[in-house]
Amino acid sequence: KEDNNVVVDNVKNHALMPFVQLRNASSPERMFEAYLEANTEYIDWWYKNGDSGKQHYAVSYVD
Known part of the structure; x- marks a missing residue:
């Protein structure tokens, strides 16, 4: 439902723009997203897709 989501303007490195977040996103989820953005x-x-759980995040990396 559209009113359950909000566009977050201060997110710059999400793979899909604009970044749309659930209004009731958990504190750990919001903190992790802030961590990702602070380490650009x-x-x-x-990338975040889905409403809960670590299986919905993707972070590309080189080992």
Whole structure:
């Protein structure tokens, strides 16, 4: 439902723009997204799809 989501403007490295977040996203989820955005020198992009669980995140990396 559209009113359950909000566009978050301060997210710049999400793979899909604009970044749309659930209004009732958990604190750990919001904190992790802030962490990803605060580390853009190490993270080119990240992706979140789905409403809960670590299986819905994608972060590309080179080992």
